[in-house]
Amino acid sequence: MLQQKIKIKNRIKGETSKAFNLSALFIFIFLFSFNLIHADPPFAQPQNLLGGYEIKIPPFDTFKQNEDLNLNFHLFNLSNGVPIDNSSTDCFIHLYQSNGIQELEIEVPHESFNTINNEWEILILGDNFSGIGNYAYIVQCNSSSLGGFESISFSITPSGNSGTANIVFFIAVIVLLFGLNLFGINEKNVYMTMLSGMSLIFLGIYMINNGIIIFRDSLTNYIAYITIAWGFISSIGAILEES
Amino acid sequence: MLGNIIGGFIVILVGVTLAPTVANEVAGAQLNTNITGASSTILGLTTLFYNLSIASTAIGIAAQGLRNSGLM
Numbered sequence: 001m002l003q004q005k006i007k008i009k010n011r012i013k014g015e016t017s018k019a020f021n022l023s024a025l026f027i028f029i030f031l032f033s034f035n036l037i038h039a040d041p042p043f044a045q046p047q048n049l050l051g052g053y054e055i056k057i058p059p060f061d062t063f064k065q066n067e068d069l070n071l072n073f074h075l076f077n078l079s080n081g082v083p084i085d086n087s088s089t090d091c092f093i094h095l096y097q098s099n100g101i102q103e104l105e106i107e108v109p110h111e112s113f114n115t116i117n118n119e120w121e122i123l124i125l126g127d128n129f130s131g132i133g134n135y136a137y138i139v140q141c142n143s144s145s146l147g148g149f150e151s152i153s154f155s156i157t158p159s160g161n162s163g164t165a166n167i168v169f170f171i172a173v174i175v176l177l178f179g180l181n182l183f184g185i186n187e188k189n190v191y192m193t194m195l196s197g198m199s200l201i202f203l204g205i206y207m208i209n210n211g212i213i214i215f216r217d218s219l220t221n222y223i224a225y226i227t228i229a230w231g232f233i234s235s236i237g238a239i240l241e242e243s
Numbered sequence: 244m245l246g247n248i249i250g251g252f253i254v255i256l257v258g259v260t261l262a263p264t265v266a267n268e269v270a271g272a273q274l275n276t277n278i279t280g281a282s283s284t285i286l287g288l289t290t291l292f293y294n295l296s297i298a299s300t301a302i303g304i305a306a307q308g309l310r311n312s313g314l315m
Contacts, residue, residue, distance in 0.1 A: 168264065191250035194296065195253050195254055198254075198261070202293075204289075205268040217277075218277075228289055232295075235273065235296035236296060236299055242307065
């Protein structure tokens with residue numbers, strides 16, 4: 001009788017455990033299926049239905065501060081993919097700052113000498129990118145019967161670089177140089193302290209020139225000055241202490 | 244003593260090799276529109292600070308040599 005009771009108890013335990021496992025599996029699949037589910041937008045894009053122009057722009061998203069930007073793009077007929085030149089079509093570019101102020105509005109010329117590449121190209125001077133941050137531009141092209149537009153956002157950074165990889169690399173360099181310097185001071189290794197100190201001087205100048213990844217303002221300049229001073233003081237201090 | 248001379252020589256060699264790069268970077272930084280006036284002047288002295296660091300290595304080695312030989 002007792003054995004039978006134990007068997008029943010074990011069976012109930014096993015079934016409960018199975019039910020728990022199944023529930024956990026169901027929840028797990030349910031949660032992760034959120035990423036896999038993708039609904040189509042409720043409305044199809046009108047340009048796909050009506051035809052028009054398709055504008056293809058090289059997908060660069062970060063540019064260097066104060067550097068001229070050579071913007072180029074290709075224009076195609078959306079319905080048959082035929083490249084479009086300037087015989088019947090005009091293209092304009094509108095450049096905006098992050099606060100919505102329009103910085104530039106200009107017609108984009110078509111490269112008439114280069115019929116193979118069929119390129120629309122314009123040089124935007126670096127003066128238009130003096131501020132760091134987000135910008136956007138709209139390219140619009142239209143003929144008497146067809147048209148199209150493309151809007152692109154991009155970032156202006158002091159170095160022209162952005163992204164996690166750059167940030168990690170820069171932080172690693174800073175930590176390495178300061179670490180070597182402090183290690184040299186702690187271990188009373190004069191030459192390691194001097195070499196790392198001189199490297200810190202260079203790092204400081206680099207930070208003044210290129211900022212810290214995507215930032216360059218009075219704060220980054222201040223940090224750069226501190227870095228230069230620290231490099232100089234540790235170098236001189238190490239040799240004075242040694243001799 | 245020999246270790247110090249070799250170490251100092253390496254520091255001087257690396258420092259002198261990189262000195263033109265530092266000078267170029269400083270010149271580039273001075274062209275930066277954000278830095279003007281006294282800040283720009285002090286920034287221009289960075290090349291001097293860098294070269295002083297290199298020079299102090301040589302001076303340090305010489306002073307240490309003189310001290311070891313009893314002349315100082």
